[in-house]
Amino acid sequence: MKQTHIGMILAASLLSLVLVVVAIAPAAGALTTDTITLDDPANETVEVDLDFSGSTSATVALEDSDGSVVTSETLSGASGDTLTASLSAGxxxxxNYTLNVTATDETVVSLNETRLTDTETVEVTDAGNETLAVEAGFEGSENATATVSIENESGSEILTDSIQYVADGGNETTIGAEYNGSDLVTGNLTVSITTTPATAYTGGWATIADDTGQGAGAIIPEGGPSIPEAVGLVALIGLLGLFGLRSNRGD
Incomplete structure (x- = not known):
């Protein structure tokens, strides 16, 4: 009987110890859960900056509508570190995907910034007579910035610019910018459109247009009459028809 009593005391003590360990052990907690839009996944990258005030690990993941992880990266940081997770889901x-950031000890990690970069390649054959049109799509209740960076074939940056979005009640908005003349060089150019925060991004586009006007309006078939000439021809035919009708009535 005495041994049974001692055993019960030991079991109770062990259970208490386990509960204490569980209580003081850090548990993974969510730092942020946001919705990210991927418009062209093969050409898009999501970056997340995390600030660490102590030693722990954090996982940044993109999840689909079923909660399945599409891609993820785990960062291990120490006090004073700012580390970046880069996710690509080509x-x-x-x-829409869920950006889920968790940490073993969320008390020593904070979210610094999120970015979504769309990268496009365009071909410029006549820099003096072509225009590069860049458009950035935004949505949400938070102001955002899209940084436009253009690199030449050797990877050197030839231009950087920014497009500002002022939140419009969550309505989707597309804002464009155009670059031509001395802004461009001949060759294959890499255009990066980086939207901060990533949650404001809905899409990015880069296209080349001809400045000669052939691509801007109606294209007249080669060898055919111009529009004024065509109008004049129709008028002449009408007058001849009217003259012929009057001549027949006079006979």
Missing amino acids: YATPG
């Missing part, structure tokens, strides 16, 4: 389908 095989994913366009749509």
Whole structure:
């Protein structure tokens, strides 16, 4: 009987010790959960900056609508570190994804910034007569900035600019910018459109247009009459028809 009593005391003590360990052990907690839009996953990258005030690990993940992890990266940081997770989901389908950031000890990690970069390649054949049109799509209740960076074939940056978005009640907005003349060089150019924060991004586009006007309006078939000439021809035919009708009535 005495041994049974001692055993019960030991079991109770062990259970208490386990509960204490569980209580003081750090548990993974969510730092942030946001919705990210991927419009062209093969050409898009999501970056997340995390600030560490102590030693722990944090995982940045993109999850689909079923909660399955599409891609993730784990960072291990110490006090004073600012580390960046870079996520690319080239095989994913366009749509909305959940950006989920968790940490073993969330009390020593904070979210610094999120960015989404769309990278496009355009070909410039006549820099003096072509215009590069860049458009950035925004959405949400938070102001955002899209940084436009253009690099030449050797990877040197030839231009950087920014497009500002002022939150419009959550409505989707597309804002464009154009670059031509001395802004461009001949060759294949890499255009990066980086939107901060990433949650404001809905899409990015870069296209080349001809400044000669052929691409801006109606294209007249080669060898055919111009519009004024065509109008004059129709008028002449009408007058001849009217003259012929009057002549027949007079006979």
